Amino acid sequence: MLSFIHPRAAVLLPVLLWLAPAASAQHRPNDFLILTNGDTLRGQIRQGLISKNYRNGVRFQPNGQKTTRYQPADIRGFGTGKQLSYRSAVLPATGQPGLVAPIVEGPVQAYVGEKAPGEKRFYLALPDSARLLELDPKTYRLQYIRALQGCAALDLGSATFNRDYPYAYRSVTRLLQQYNPCRYPGSSTRLVKPAQGWYFRPGVKVGLASATYKDFPASYGNEPQTNEMRPFAGVFVRVSNRSPFGAQVELNYLQTKVRFTGRNVYTGGAPYTVDRVTYIESNQLQAAVLANLFLYRGRISPFVNGGFVYERNLRHNSYQEIKRSDRPAAEVVDVNDLGDQNSGFAAGGGATVAVFGRSLLSLEYRYSWLVDGDISPAPRRRVARFDLGLSF
Incomplete structure (x- = not known):
């Protein structure tokens, strides 16, 4: 001593x-990253003071290896534990792969990402389409009317719709929590909380x-x-x-x-x-x-x-x-x-x-x-x- x-x-x-x-074994980093070939890497996601939305990819340190930056085209997604935090998808505005975060899981899914620095965008993944539908902040009500059909209880054409459902996280998630059970009875819909x-x-x-x-x-x-x-x-x-x-x-x-x-x-x-x-x-x-x-x-x-x-x-x-x-x-x-x-x-x-x-x-x-x-x-x-x- x-x-x-x-x-x-x-x-x-x-x-x-x-x-x-x-204590370390219970609380050490448990992040994962899925490559485009399906291989899963275990390690730790490294995030700097900026690029919180991972527009330019993600810096990931596999266990026992050096930190590497992975572009959206190099991966399928990444997350923590068993939860997928971001997935790679072709963004309609650019036609190039980008990273979006799931916010609603169900028959119709919702994602959030950035079209450009500071320009948040919401996306829908429809059951009959392999591409994401980007919701435009100005015309999103018309997009809802065309995409979310088959639920008479939901009045998408209401004159107060834009006031009741503004272009915001709470509105997108609330709308799909109402639409999915109505259009697809018996289906499961849940909010995806970001992994801390x-x-x-x-x-x-x-x-x-x-x-x-x-x-x-x-x-x-x-x-x-x-x-x-x-x-x-x-x-x-x-x-x-x-x-x-x-x-x-x-x-x-x-x-x-x-x-x-x-x-x-x-x-x-x-x-x-x-x-x-x-x-x-x-x-x-x-x-x-x-x-x-x-x-x-x-x-x-x-x-x-x-x-x-x-x-x-x-x-x-x-x-x-x-x-x-x-x-x-x-x-x-x-x-x-x-x-x-x-x-x-x-x-x-x-x-x-x-x-x-x-x-x-x-x-x-x-x-x-x-x-x-x-x-x-x-x-x-x-x-x-x-x-x-x-x-x-």
Whole structure:
């Protein structure tokens, strides 16, 4: 066991490491991609900050391989688990393959996609046609009248139809939920909800941290300070999906070690000089909740993050060594200028690197702004740290 780890904190590490493989197996990516020849690849869909509708294809990383971009003409579709999220189909406007997302399954199916950047389009797949019918935002009611026949209970020619059924997701899905059972009694119609694809990655991390105090209320707070880079260790769970956003929850065990050195401290005219060295040492159990924003998704994925930090001080060992020129030995005095709990904010950035198959190695720099203790006025601590993490 590492010497700097407090016994209370050390108990948590083997427990979470024992649980990590099971949690990772349950929540690791389970995406699939179907090629045009029918072969199915398993791996992870990689999505960047843009191209959320996959107009230009999809970036997919097969298990144990590099990420590759697949064009709509190269695949039949892709999804998560057993659910197809997008399928490839010839778009009527271009005559070229494109990717559309199913929103209604049944005798008459509905899809949504993009005709051009920012131009959402809805499509119908009719039982007697192999091609999609693109619904035009201006003439969609006439298209409904021609395509959705055989249901007297549904008045498609109503003067209020466009108001009751605007060109929108809720209207398209509601209309087909009414039409399919009417035209095809006994058939099944259901809405297709997009797969969220939430992934939970437990991991461990180690690193180095250095603290600097600002606005220390004690008299020695203005004296020159020396900061030591101290090791720390922790566990974390990273939560993400195919979007650029995610979250991270951490539990870390850290040390703070700062030395204030005062030479020839003012003594009010006394006939001796005083040198004073103040050692501020404490150990913290830190909990952090951070929001992550990935700038790019790939084998190397850079990110920025920020969030809230809470600490509980487990041990104080702060003291002063006061050396008077008229005495042979220094006097040691305990210092109790810190409270029991600290809180603040943190922000930083880094990158994850895919290694060992599905594991992720993370490198991160983080800067924290903390108020130490619940005393008033409270010392303010700034912490710079470098993290090395491995998630499973």
